[in-house]
Amino acid sequence: RKAKATAAAEAKRAAAEERKAKAAAAAEAKRAADEERKAKAAAAAEARKAAAEERKAKAAEAAETRRIAMEEKKAAAEAKRREAAEKRQAAAEAKKLEAELKRQASAAAKQTPAKRVPPKKAVRRLAKAPRGVPTIVSWKVRRDGGVTGKVYGAQGFREGQRIETSPIASGDIDNGCVVTTGSGSRYFLSADTTVVAQAKKKAIRDLATAKPGSTITLTRQRQEQDRKAAEEVLKKARPKATISLFGFGKPSGGGGARQNTPSPPPPPPPAKKAKRNILARKKTAPRGVPTISRWRKNRDGSVTGFITGSPNFSEGERITTSPITGGTPASGAVVKTGSGSRYFLE
Numbered sequence: 001r002k003a004k005a006t007a008a009a010e011a012k013r014a015a016a017e018e019r020k021a022k023a024a025a026a027a028e029a030k031r032a033a034d035e036e037r038k039a040k041a042a043a044a045a046e047a048r049k050a051a052a053e054e055r056k057a058k059a060a061e062a063a064e065t066r067r068i069a070m071e072e073k074k075a076a077a078e079a080k081r082r083e084a085a086e087k088r089q090a091a092a093e094a095k096k097l098e099a100e101l102k103r104q105a106s107a108a109a110k111q112t113p114a115k116r117v118p119p120k121k122a123v124r125r126l127a128k129a130p131r132g133v134p135t136i137v138s139w140k141v142r143r144d145g146g147v148t149g150k151v152y153g154a155q156g157f158r159e160g161q162r163i164e165t166s167p168i169a170s171g172d173i174d175n176g177c178v179v180t181t182g183s184g185s186r187y188f189l190s191a192d193t194t195v196v197a198q199a200k201k202k203a204i205r206d207l208a209t210a211k212p213g214s215t216i217t218l219t220r221q222r223q224e225q226d227r228k229a230a231e232e233v234l235k236k237a238r239p240k241a242t243i244s245l246f247g248f249g250k251p252s253g254g255g256g257a258r259q260n261t262p263s264p265p266p267p268p269p270p271a272k273k274a275k276r277n278i279l280a281r282k283k284t285a286p287r288g289v290p291t292i293s294r295w296r297k298n299r300d301g302s303v304t305g306f307i308t309g310s311p312n313f314s315e316g317e318r319i320t321t322s323p324i325t326g327g328t329p330a331s332g333a334v335v336k337t338g339s340g341s342r343y344f345l346e
Contacts, residue, residue: 125176183300285344
């Protein structure tokens with residue numbers, strides 16, 4: 001019995017030791033798990049700390065960038081303000097200097113004795129044009145000092161034709177006065193339209209008293225009718241057709257005045273010359289520039305011809321320009337007069 005009791009006690013002790021070992025092992029495992037959890041928590045905290053530090057560094061960098069940009073903007077605004085202040089100061093100084101110069105000039109003028117202004121010479125006006133001097137009515141002064149208007153009683157010009165004179169060299173530019181141009185021509189300037197009525201009466205009288213077969217000067221109305229008739233014929237003609245315009249301007253009836261029959265047209269030029277003429281006719285005036293056809297150059301440098309495409313003159317009206325100052329008068333060239341007008345010479 002004693003041996004059995006000893007064996008039971010030993011078994012009980014061994015069971016207790018085993019339970020104790022198992023509890024120690026469980027406690028060790030729990031401690032190891034706790035240590036692992038603590039390590040993981042520490043690592044997560046460290047990662048969070050590093051991320052926070054990184055965010056803080058980025059925020060500080062962005063703040064520094066904004067601060068630098070603001071400083072640069074402030075510096076630019078300050079430079080601009082200083083520049084504006086310097087400009088205002090320079091303008092004020094210039095204005096002050098100008099005022100001082102004016103004051104000095106005014107003081108000097110007060111000290112200098114006033115010059116005696118000679119009395120203005122009275123303008124000598126005539127009731128009518130002197131004998132042999134053409135009359136210009138509805139006139140006005142151009143920028144170059146010449147005069148433009150309608151001329152009457154001038155040799156080589158149609159009654160009422162609008163002309164442009166060369167610059168006036170002498171004489172008072174006023175109604176009732178005789179002026180002389182730089183080319184030596186003399187004109188009587190007038191606002192009296194009696195000369196216009198007289199010219200119309202003379203044209204009617206010449207027409208009524210003209211003998212059969214005599215040559216007369218057509219009025220502008222008749223010339224306009226003939227021009228329109230010629231345009232109608234040209235519109236109806238076939239391309240490259242030969243058109244005869246002779247006979248326009250003749251009275252339709254058997255009585256009244258007649259024009260002399262024109263001479264037959266000259267023989268056609270050689271083929272090469274005709275080709276050159278065709279090429280030359282292809283040149284057209286620039287847009288807005290009037291055309292002068294059948295023109296000739298005058299001694300004073302002006303040009304006389306028939307104008308088209310001008311809002312200031314009738315189509316086909318004969319004019320004389322002021323002297324040419326720009327360009328060479330030649331067919332197909334654009335020239336400029338002293339008054340600033342531009343023309344295309346056809």
